[in-house]
Structure formats: structure tokens, C-alpha cells
Amino acid sequence: MSLARFLAKRLLQGAFVVWGVVTIVFGLRVIAPGDPANVLLPPDVDPEVRRQVVAELGLDQPLHVQYWKFITGVPTGDLGTSLTTGTEVTARVARSIPATLELAIAATVVAVVIAIPLGVVSATNRHTAPDYGATLFSLAGISTPNFWLGVMLIIVLSVQLNLFPTSQRAIGIPAIFDLVASMQFAAALEGLRTWLWYITLPAITLGTYFTALITRLTRSGMLDELGKTYVRASRAKGLPESLVRYRHVLRNTLIPIITVVGLQLGTLIGGAVITEFVFDWPGLGQVLISSINSRDWPMVQGSLIVISIGFVVVNIVVDTLYTYVNPRVGFD
Amino acid sequence: MLEDSPDRRGFLKYAGAATAASLAGCMGGDETTETDAGDGDDTDGGDGTDGGDDTETTDDGETEVGEFEVTITQGNMPSGLDPHDHRETPTDVVMLHAYEGLITRDAAGSTQAALATDWSRVEGENAAEFQLREDVTFHNGDTFVAEDAAYSINRIVDEDVGFASPQRDQLAGVSGASAVDETTVRVELDGLNPIVFSEFATYCDIVQKSWVEDRSKSEIGQEMNGTGPFQLDSYTQDEEVVFTRYDDYWDDPAEVSELTFRSATESSTRVNQMLQGETDIIVNVPPQEVNRINNSDAGSVSAAPSTRILYNGMRYDVEPFSSKQFRQAMNYAVDLESIVSNVLGGFGAQTGQPTLPEFVGHNDDVDPYPYDPDEAERLVEESGHAGVEIELNTPVGRYLKDLEIAQAVAGYIDELPNVSASVNQRDFGSLTDELLTGNIEDKPPWYLIGWGEATFEGALVMTALLSTNGALTSWSNDEFDSLLETAANSTGDERVSALEDANALANEEAPWIFLNQQYSVYGVSNRVEWEPRSDERIDAYAMSPAE
Numbered sequence: 001m002s003l004a005r006f007l008a009k010r011l012l013q014g015a016f017v018v019w020g021v022v023t024i025v026f027g028l029r030v031i032a033p034g035d036p037a038n039v040l041l042p043p044d045v046d047p048e049v050r051r052q053v054v055a056e057l058g059l060d061q062p063l064h065v066q067y068w069k070f071i072t073g074v075p076t077g078d079l080g081t082s083l084t085t086g087t088e089v090t091a092r093v094a095r096s097i098p099a100t101l102e103l104a105i106a107a108t109v110v111a112v113v114i115a116i117p118l119g120v121v122s123a124t125n126r127h128t129a130p131d132y133g134a135t136l137f138s139l140a141g142i143s144t145p146n147f148w149l150g151v152m153l154i155i156v157l158s159v160q161l162n163l164f165p166t167s168q169r170a171i172g173i174p175a176i177f178d179l180v181a182s183m184q185f186a187a188a189l190e191g192l193r194t195w196l197w198y199i200t201l202p203a204i205t206l207g208t209y210f211t212a213l214i215t216r217l218t219r220s221g222m223l224d225e226l227g228k229t230y231v232r233a234s235r236a237k238g239l240p241e242s243l244v245r246y247r248h249v250l251r252n253t254l255i256p257i258i259t260v261v262g263l264q265l266g267t268l269i270g271g272a273v274i275t276e277f278v279f280d281w282p283g284l285g286q287v288l289i290s291s292i293n294s295r296d297w298p299m300v301q302g303s304l305i306v307i308s309i310g311f312v313v314v315n316i317v318v319d320t321l322y323t324y325v326n327p328r329v330g331f332d
Numbered sequence: 333m334l335e336d337s338p339d340r341r342g343f344l345k346y347a348g349a350a351t352a353a354s355l356a357g358c359m360g361g362d363e364t365t366e367t368d369a370g371d372g373d374d375t376d377g378g379d380g381t382d383g384g385d386d387t388e389t390t391d392d393g394e395t396e397v398g399e400f401e402v403t404i405t406q407g408n409m410p411s412g413l414d415p416h417d418h419r420e421t422p423t424d425v426v427m428l429h430a431y432e433g434l435i436t437r438d439a440a441g442s443t444q445a446a447l448a449t450d451w452s453r454v455e456g457e458n459a460a461e462f463q464l465r466e467d468v469t470f471h472n473g474d475t476f477v478a479e480d481a482a483y484s485i486n487r488i489v490d491e492d493v494g495f496a497s498p499q500r501d502q503l504a505g506v507s508g509a510s511a512v513d514e515t516t517v518r519v520e521l522d523g524l525n526p527i528v529f530s531e532f533a534t535y536c537d538i539v540q541k542s543w544v545e546d547r548s549k550s551e552i553g554q555e556m557n558g559t560g561p562f563q564l565d566s567y568t569q570d571e572e573v574v575f576t577r578y579d580d581y582w583d584d585p586a587e588v589s590e591l592t593f594r595s596a597t598e599s600s601t602r603v604n605q606m607l608q609g610e611t612d613i614i615v616n617v618p619p620q621e622v623n624r625i626n627n628s629d630a631g632s633v634s635a636a637p638s639t640r641i642l643y644n645g646m647r648y649d650v651e652p653f654s655s656k657q658f659r660q661a662m663n664y665a666v667d668l669e670s671i672v673s674n675v676l677g678g679f680g681a682q683t684g685q686p687t688l689p690e691f692v693g694h695n696d697d698v699d700p701y702p703y704d705p706d707e708a709e710r711l712v713e714e715s716g717h718a719g720v721e722i723e724l725n726t727p728v729g730r731y732l733k734d735l736e737i738a739q740a741v742a743g744y745i746d747e748l749p750n751v752s753a754s755v756n757q758r759d760f761g762s763l764t765d766e767l768l769t770g771n772i773e774d775k776p777p778w779y780l781i782g783w784g785e786a787t788f789e790g791a792l793v794m795t796a797l798l799s800t801n802g803a804l805t806s807w808s809n810d811e812f813d814s815l816l817e818t819a820a821n822s823t824g825d826e827r828v829s830a831l832e833d834a835n836a837l838a839n840e841e842a843p844w845i846f847l848n849q850q851y852s853v854y855g856v857s858n859r860v861e862w863e864p865r866s867d868e869r870i871d872a873y874a875m876s877p878a879e
Binding site for chain 1: 496
């Protein structure tokens with residue numbers, strides 16, 4: 001199968017998945033308890049005002065009309081207007097995407113930078129102190145709930161030691177790019193420092209589970225590979241051990257890790273919710289939670305749709321990359 | 333220790349100023365909401381962290397004396413900036429810094445002059461008149477006139493003027509307004525409306541007629557032009573509202589030079605922000621976090637009774653709650669004093685009537701029910717409902733410690749040998765749906781709910797919650813209704829005494845298990861001198877630098 005056909009097929013599948021998600025989130029709104037008008041309006045409001053508000057929101061329309069309006073809006077980027085603020089959902093959600101992407105990517109970088117060397121050290125020093133240390137670390141990392149870790153990092157590193165800010169995002173990457181574009185390099189550099197300073201704790205919090213996961217994966221993958229015939233053959237040929245380990249074994253080990261990193265990036269986008277909440281990070285998760293709290297259904301639906309589209313896109317990219325890296329898989 | 337190092341503050345300010353300058357450059361720099369349509373980045377450079385001193389060195393090296401920047405962190409950001417299109421406290425708190433009403437309230441709740449200097453009923457007619465203050469200017473420099481006041485009132489009560497304002501019922505009984513001359517506005521009333529001035533002291537922010545008419549609904553929701561002590565500097569929806577002092581304010585200028593509103597939904601996030609010196613005032617400190625703040629160098633906890641009352645409604649039309657003895661028994665069975673001190677950590681007050689002490693109509697002679705399980709047991713026997721099983725429907729996380737209060741209440745009742753009680757945790761939305769249908773049959777027989785009333789009017793609380801046709805009522809009593817009717821058609825002492833009688837009757841008939849008055853618990857930084865108020869208003873105009 002050619003790359004083009006492969007992509008077309010994957011995109012079509014992706015579109016179906018998104019359609020399914022859109023339908024499910026619409027259905028969720030229908031079955032969820034709580035009339036949005038009751039949450040929006042005070043209990044003692046004039047019934048006439050209530051009726052008008054319900055009509056303005058289109059909630060008095062038959063379900064199939066509401067569904068059709070909703071589903072046809074998605075391809076054009078029209079996700080409705082927020083019930084609480086009256087602003088466009090698309091604009092609001094789009095505004096929160098950079099923050100979430102920054103966090104997900106930073107967490108991935110933290111994870112990859114720490115996990116792969118740690119996994120390699122662990123596998124190549126099997127049953128020694130470094131291996132036990134790394135195993136203990138991954139066990140702890142996988143078992144630690146990230147909301148707890150986040151709160152602990154804040155209490156120790158921010159509140160007690162005063163090393164980092166507790167929360168929020170003072171500046172974002174797009175603003176730093178604007179500075180670079182307007183040739184203000186010194187300010188851009190300061191902006192980057194500020195950004196790093198604010199993102200460190202959330203990125204560690206979000207990345208810890210992922211770090212532990214990749215460490216274990218690298219370790220076991222590497223051990224698998226080390227036991228294979230080609231390794232023995234390479235050693236028998238007299239190749240230096242470092243070349244065997246890092247040129248051949250690690251490279252083969254990395255193939256499945258790319259998949260996991262890619263898929264996890266998708267998960268991180270959706271899974272950043274709790275971390276964003278703890279660190280008051282103004283991303284998609286923050287929008288999602290506050291909209292759920294205020295029963296702002298269009299916002300809930302909009303952020304879920306964007307998260308699912310992100311997931312589908314990341315999946316397609318990972319699949320394509322994977323096939324590219326490992327030609328044995330093929331585009332079929 | 334908790335202040336930021338000069339180094340950190342320096343580079344933050346630098347980065348922030350540079351970023352803001354760059355963005356302003358890109359966008360023309362004349363929009364108050366320049367960051368709103370952007371990329372979601374807060375261009376402020378994070379200078380909410382500016383710690384503690386009143387003297388700042390600015391970027392160009394000049395020293396400004398008397399600068400006093402304050403940051404307030406609420407649980408939610410305002411839903412928008414249109415002063416007439418909201419009904420939530422967090423939005424109100426932001427509004428009151430830029431917009432003012434004709435009359436207002438002081439911290440104790442009593443009516444005060446604001447944009448009107450004098451107000452009175454028009455003899456012999458269903459109307460009232462306000463004499464307006466002269467030399468008041470809007471933030472755009474224009475002078476405030478009676479036409480603006482009339483327009484603002486009509487914008488709320490008449491949907492043909494603007495839109496269906498959710499504040500319309502808060503000016504109930506007001507049918508319209510007109511300007512008599514430059515400084516007099518006349519308000520038409522449907523009837524006697526004994527609480528009209530109380531309504532105006534709580535609602536009806538004044539906007540400028542021409543400014544509103546020149547703007548779309550969405551622009552009014554993102555810009556501000558009021559007469560208040562602060563003017564809008566920038567607004568990033570859902571992230572930040574920044575005000576600066578309005579130097580041409582008709583009264584003394586505020587001591588606060590720059591005021592920033594932010595939000596953090598999670599209470600421990602707010603507490604940490606405060607401990608770290610990133611914010612100066614935080615709302616809703618949970619009781620378990622109080623010591624962490626009080627034991628720190630950053631600030632302390634300050635609390636005030638709020639206008640919110642929590643209660644357990646009991647449907648009068650279903651057994652066993654149809655029995656007065658049973659309802660009274662439920663009140664005797666609950667150790668309210670212990671709930672207030674143990675569950676709420678002292679941040680609450682016991683109630684024994686639907687009207688709170690600060691409100692018009694509170695009956696000072698009515699006390700909360702004492703804890704008397706023996707009396708409760710006896711009354712249950714007398715009611716003939718011994719052995720009954722009942723279930724308390726409660727929302728979770730909507731009010732301070734709501735679930736814990738419900739569990740304690742059900743626990744005390746369950747301890748009675750002749751009643752068993754349990755708690756049913758409910759989604760707030762579905763619970764309110766059942767409470768708001770208007771049919772008593774749709775309501776759960778026994779439920780926990782709260783009600784906040786910023787007008788300080790016991791009559792409004794009792795009408796909504798206990799009169800036969802009230803929005804949330806699950807009780808009906810002819811004598812009670814007629815007392816409210818009397819109050820609605822009288823003024824002065826006669827009205828107050830009818831309301832006091834209604835409160836005494838409610839205590840006696842026990843349509844609720846009377847619970848607590850909720851407290852507003854704030855964390856206040858050591859840099860700021862400020863006293864919390866019972867109407868949940870956080871007024872930066874009343875703040876000054878701590879000595």
C-alpha cells in the first residue's frame with residue numbers, strides 16, 4: 001500500500017472515531033442530570049426569563065435538530081457558544097491548546113531525557129545497585145498518583161524552599177515566538193527562563209509516571225535484545241561492547257518506545273487534566289474541569305472533541321512514523 | 333522569606349513589560365482587551381508575584397512611592413464584564429470595582445449613598461426619586477447624568493431596552509425609570525414595594541447610555557466603562573482582569589494602585605499561592621487549611637458571617653415530615669453546636685429561624701433548638717412515626733463542608749433509637765432540577781440546600797423558601813403566608829414586626845432542620861489591611877497597606 005493510500009485510510013478511520021466521540025459527548029449531555037438553565041440562572045428567576053434563556057440556547061429544540069446543528073458545526077469549527085460567558089467555544093478552546101501542548105511536550109522531554117539513559121544503565125548493569133535503584137524508581141513513579149506528587153512538589157519546592165512558583169503560566173511559547181519575531185532577543189530569553197521556571201514542576205508531575213514507564217520499557221526491551229543471536233554474533237565478530245549496546249541494541253529497542261512515546265503524548269494531552277488543575281495551568285484540562293463544574297456543556301463538548309482529535313492525529317502520526325522507522329511493518 | 337528576591341522580580345517584570353510592549357505593538361496597543369483574541373498567553377509576565385513592598389523600582393529606574401499592588405484570587409473568574417448579565421458573586425466582586433450603583437451598602441449591610449446623594453418615595457404615587465451626585469465622570473471622561481441612570485435601570489427591568497437580564501427579579505416591582513432633569517431620576521413602581529431601596533443598594537450598576545448603545549453585546553462583555561474607583565486595564569477571559577486606580581474618582585482615590593483578579597478552582601492551590609506571596613486575598617479557605625495559613629509568615633485567615641443559610645428542607649406533605657412533632661424532633665436530635673465547632677472548625681453560626689441576624693426581620697428572641705436527644709425521641713414517639721427510615725439528599729462540594737454536615741446530621745438522627753437515617757449524595761444539578769420544578773411532588777422528602785441573599789431582606793428569603801408559592805418551597809402554612817402578605821403591604825415597624833412573627837412561627841413549626849449560617853473564610857496577606865464583609869464583597873477600595 002502506498003503512503004498516500006495508507007494516510008487516506010487512516011484519516012477516514014480517524015474521522016469515524018471523531019464522529020463517534022462527537023455523538024457520545026452529545027449523548028452525554030442529553031443523559032447528564034441537571035438542566036443547564038437551572039445552573040445558569042438563579043432559582044428565583046422570572047419563569048419568562050428562564051424560557052427566553054432556554055430558547056436562546058436552543059435547548060427547547062427537538063433532539064435531532066440539536067444534534068444536526070451540533071454535528072454539522074464541527075467540520076466548520078463551530079462548536080457553539082459558551083453558556084456561561086457567551087463567547088465562542090472554538091476560540092476559547094483554541095486559546096488553551098498551546099498551554100496543554102507545552103505541558104505535554106515538556107513532560108515527554110523530561111521523561112525521554114531521564115528514562116532512556118536510566119533504562120540503558122539498568123539493563124546493562126542487571127542485578128546490581130544501579131539496576132535496583134532504577135527499578136525502585138520506576139516502581140515508585142508508576143505507583144505515585146500525580147495529584148499527590150504535584151501537591152508535594154509545590155509544598156516542598158515552592159512554599160518551603162521558595163524555588164519555583166506554585167502555579168499558573170506567566171508566559172507561553174507563542175508569546176516568546178512573538179518576541180523573537182519582533183527581534184527582542186533579550187526579552188525572549190528572559191521569557192524562556194520564566195517559562196521554564198513556571199513549567200518545571202507541572203512537567204515533572206505529569207512526566208513522572210511516563211518516565212517510570214519508559215524506564216521499565218527500555219530496560220526490558222534492551223534485555224530482550226541483548227539476549228538475541230545477533231548480539232552474540234556481533235560480540236563474536238569482536239565489535240566493541242559500546243558499539244553493540246548503543247548502535248545496535250538500543251536502536252532496536254527504541255522502535256517500540258517511539259510508539260509508546262507517541263501514544264503517551266496523546267494520553268498526556270487528555271491526562272494533563274489533574275496536573276493542570278493542581279498547578280492552575282490554563283490549558284484544555286482546566287477548561288474542561290471548570291466547564292464541567294459550571295455545566296457549560298458546549299465548552300465540555302468542545303474540549304472533549306479537541307482532545308479526541310488530538311489523540312487521533314497523534315495516533316496517525318505515530319503509525320506513519322513507526323512504519324517509516326521499521327519498514328518490516330509496511331503500510332497495510 | 334516569602335517575598336520574592338529582587339532578582340526574580342526584576343526579570344519577571346522585564347519579561348512581562350517587554351512582552352506586553354511587543355504584543356501592544358502588534359495589535360495597535362489601544363485595546364483594553366488586547367490579549368483576548370491572542371494565543372492565550374498572559375502577557376503580564378507573572379508579576380502577581382511582586383511580593384511585599386510599597387516602593388517599586390520601575391524599568392527605567394525611577395522610584396515611585398505609594399504604589400500598592402494587590403492581587404485577589406477567587407474560585408472562578410467572572411463570566412463576563414457586562415454588569416447586568418450575571419448573577420454570580422465572583423463576577424459581582426470584579427464588577428464593583430469599576431461600576432457603582434445609585435446607592436450601596438457599608439460593611440455592616442446598611443444602605444449608603446453612592447451615585448445618588450438622596451432618595452425618597454414620591455408622595456401619593458407609586459414612584460421613587462433619586463438625587464444624583466454631580467461631577468461624577470465615567471472612565472472615558474464623560475460626565476454622568478440622570479439619563480444614564482434611567483437607562484441602566486431600564487436595561488435591567490425592560491428587555492426591549494437591552495436583553496433579558498437575569499437581574500430583573502432583583503429589581504422586582506420596578507417597572508421603569510426616566511430622567512426628570514440632569515440630576516434627578518424617577519423610578520416607577522408596580523405597587524408599594526417596601527424594599528425598593530434595599531434592592532437598589534444591592535443591584536443596578538450604572539452604565540453610560542451612549543457607551544452601551546455604541547457597542548455590541550460581546551464588546552460590553554469584554555470592556556468596562558463605569559464610574560468606580562478602578563478602571564479596566566486589561567482583560568484576558570478566564571485568566572486575568574487587571575484594574576488601575578481611577579484618579580478622577582468622585583471620592584478620594586483608592587490606595588490600591590493596581591488590582592489584579594485571578595482564579596484557582598482548587599482551594600489548596602489558592603492557599604499555596606498565598607503562602608508563596610503570589611496573591612494577597614484568597615477566598616474560601618477550607619477549615620483544614622486554616623492553621624497552615626495562620627502558622628505562616630505570609631498572612632492570616634479572616635472570616636465573616638456570609639448571607640448564606642444552610643438548611644434541611646422537609647416536605648410537609650409526606651410522612652413522617654408531615655408531622656410537626658417529628659420535624660421538631662429532628663431539630664432536637666441534631667447537636668448543631670458540635671457541628672459548627674467540629675465540622676466547620678468554628679466557621680459558621682447556628683440558626684434557629686430562616687432569617688439571619690444581619691437581615692431585616694430577624695427575630696432576636698428566637699434561639700436555635702438545643703441538643704436534646706431525649707426530647708427528640710419522645711417527640712418521635714408522640715408523632716407516631718417511631719421506627720421510620722429516612723434519607724437525606726445532599727449536594728457534594730457545593731457549600732462549605734456540605735457532605736460532612738449532612739453526614740453529621742444524619743448521624744445524630746440515626747443515633748435516636750426510634751429513627752434510622754442515611755445520606756444520599758446527589759449531583760447538585762439534578763437535585764436543583766427536582767427542587768425547581770415548581771411541583772412539591774418532584775422534590776425529595778428531605779434535602780440539604782443553601783441560600784444566599786445579598787439584599788439583607790428576610791422577606792425575600794422567606795418568600796422564596798417557605799411561602800406556599802415560593803421558588804424552592806416544600807412547606808405551606810396559611811398563617812405564615814398571611815404574615816408575609818402583611819409585610820409586603822406595609823412599611824416600617826409594622827413590616828418588621830410581621831417578619832419577626834413569621835420567623836418565630838417558622839421556628840415553632842420547624843419546616844426545616846435549621847443548620848448553620850455559612851461563613852466566608854478568606855486568607856489575607858500581611859501586606860494588606862482589610863476586613864471581610866458579610867455580603868461576600870471583596871472591596872479593594874477599602875484596602876490599605878498594612879503598617
